[in-house]
Amino acid sequence: MTRRATIFFVFVLVALGVGGFYLHSLSKRVFVEPPRAEEAARAQLSQIALQPNNGTTQLATLYFPALDEGKIMPESRSLTWAQADPDRIRQVVLALAEGSHQGYGRVLPASTSVRAVFLSADGTAFLDLSSDMLSDFEPGIESETLAIYSIVDSITLNIPSVKRVQFLIQGQEVETLDGHADLTTPYVPDPTRVKSSQ
Numbered sequence: 001m002t003r004r005a006t007i008f009f010v011f012v013l014v015a016l017g018v019g020g021f022y023l024h025s026l027s028k029r030v031f032v033e034p035p036r037a038e039e040a041a042r043a044q045l046s047q048i049a050l051q052p053n054n055g056t057t058q059l060a061t062l063y064f065p066a067l068d069e070g071k072i073m074p075e076s077r078s079l080t081w082a083q084a085d086p087d088r089i090r091q092v093v094l095a096l097a098e099g100s101h102q103g104y105g106r107v108l109p110a111s112t113s114v115r116a117v118f119l120s121a122d123g124t125a126f127l128d129l130s131s132d133m134l135s136d137f138e139p140g141i142e143s144e145t146l147a148i149y150s151i152v153d154s155i156t157l158n159i160p161s162v163k164r165v166q167f168l169i170q171g172q173e174v175e176t177l178d179g180h181a182d183l184t185t186p187y188v189p190d191p192t193r194v195k196s197s198q
Contacts, residue, residue, distance in 0.1 A: 114130075145193075156188075
């Protein structure tokens with residue numbers, strides 16, 4: 001191999017190495033999850049965007065899991081309600097995604113988005129969540145069950161027209177949340193899961 005060919009070959013190898021390193025660092029910036037603070041801020045901005053300027057502001061009761069007690073804990077949150085019940089359902093879910101202000105467990109990853117909400121005449125709310133619902137989730141039957149009932153009890157308590165909640169992920173019915181909680185049928189509220197004040 002001539003000297004010129006060797007220099008060219010070394011140059012190509014260096015260029016490929018630099019290009020590979022650049023692509024690797026670029027892919028980290030593009031595909032790595034944003035920091036939790038950014039996710040929480042995004043959920044909060046989504047919630048604020050849903051707050052109507054002229055709606056009624058009321059205290060809503062949201063439920064968050066307390067894994068050490070095996071119960072869901074009530075927490076009051078001031079919400080300016082939208083006019084339509086599907087929008088109110090979305091407001092409740094986004095408030096849950098924002099997280100507890102009193103240090104209780106997380107119901108949803110902050111990056112979870114509500115893709116669609118449909119409320120049928122029989123009071124079934126079809127709640128279509130993004131696949132982020134399945135990520136960054138505390139594994140185990142109890143944590144999944146408490147997360148489900150945190151959502152269901154929060155929605156049904158604050159929006160009386162909702163009697164049950166059917167979960168969808170990315171527009172599809174899924175069998176389980178993370179291998180434990182059965183999502184094939186709608187959930188009705190379960191007041192026995194709420195931590196009593198006594």
